[in-house]
Amino acid sequence: MGLPDALRHNLSHAYIIVGEAEERLAVARAFAKELNCLGDSGDDNCLSCRVFESGNHPDIFYVAGTKTTGIGVDDVRSQIVQEMTTSPFKYRYKIFIVDNAETITPQAQNAMLKTIEEPAPYGVFLFLAEHVHTLLPTVLSRCVTVKLGERLKKSEHEAFAEEIASSIANLDILDAMTLYKRFEPYKESRESMSQLLDMLYLAYGRRITRAGAANHPPEKLWFSSIAAIQHTKQILAQNGNFQLAVELMLLKLSGAIQKPM
Numbered sequence: 265m266g267l268p269d270a271l272r273h274n275l276s277h278a279y280i281i282v283g284e285a286e287e288r289l290a291v292a293r294a295f296a297k298e299l300n301c302l303g304d305s306g307d308d309n310c311l312s313c314r315v316f317e318s319g320n321h322p323d324i325f326y327v328a329g330t331k332t333t334g335i336g337v338d339d340v341r342s343q344i345v346q347e348m349t350t351s352p353f354k355y356r357y358k359i360f361i362v363d364n365a366e367t368i369t370p371q372a373q374n375a376m377l378k379t380i381e382e383p384a385p386y387g388v389f390l391f392l393a394e395h396v397h398t399l400l401p402t403v404l405s406r407c408v409t410v411k412l413g414e415r416l417k418k419s420e421h422e423a424f425a426e427e428i429a430s431s432i433a434n435l436d437i438l439d440a441m442t443l444y445k446r447f448e449p450y451k452e453s454r455e456s457m458s459q460l461l462d463m464l465y466l467a468y469g470r471r472i473t474r475a476g477a478a479n480h481p482p483e484k485l486w487f488s489s490i491a492a493i494q495h496t497k498q499i500l501a502q503n504g505n506f507q508l509a510v511e512l513m514l515l516k517l518s519g520a521i522q523k524p525m
């Protein structure tokens with residue numbers, strides 16, 4: 265299954281995966297499997313993947329509360345802190361999948377703080393939660409938070425792209441730059457960003473076509489905008505800085521800086 269970019273690209277040792285029950289567990293399992301895969305990520309043919317599918321992977325642990333009050337200090341000590349003191353049985357990482365992490369008591373969170381802060385190099389923690397409101401700031405700050413189910417819809421890209429194309433040429437530099445904020449939700453999803461840029465490209469293409477059909481000379485800015493959008497796609501495809509790339513594009517689209525011909 266496709267993993268969120270945040271999991272794929274920045275390998276931390278502690279993650280909080282926030283989302284609906286089935287999806288967050290599926291994502292965590294796919295990620296755990298891939299981390300310990302001995303072949304090409306999650307190829308299913310290696311020993312680790314086969315053992316994982318059989319449900320008895322010796323280095324992947326499912327941590328659960330033993331009391332109805334949630335995941336307590338004893339659970340955390342015996343299932344995480346203690347277990348982390350020994351190396352993996354056979355594979356690369358010891359991975360702890362802690363579902364319903366929002367039910368870990370504050371005392372228990374404190375009990376595992378040191379372990380997740382300075383883990384052995386083989387330790388990976390995947391905390392799965394409905395929400396993060398009950399997690400301590402000290403825990404949150406030590407984990408990368410991944411929110412699922414926030415992929416933006418195609419119709420939203422289209423409306424946003426059209427809005428930019430129709431209004432940005434009238435904006436001054438400052439207003440054009442404030443548009444960057446609206447791009448932030450796209451930062452974590454390369455796929456959505458790529459779709460948005462395609463929509464934006466099409467929005468300018470339509471303007472040029474319409475002008476041609478009506479025998480009006482198309483605006484020079486539309487052509488340089490198309491070039492700027494293409495350029496931005498390239499930069500992002502090569503993992504360039506997201507904010508710099510988007511801000512530069514907005515400046516070009518607003519006509520504040522001209523592309524040298």
Ligand SMILES: [Zn+2]
Nearest residue numbers: 301307310313
């Ligand atoms: Zn494998």
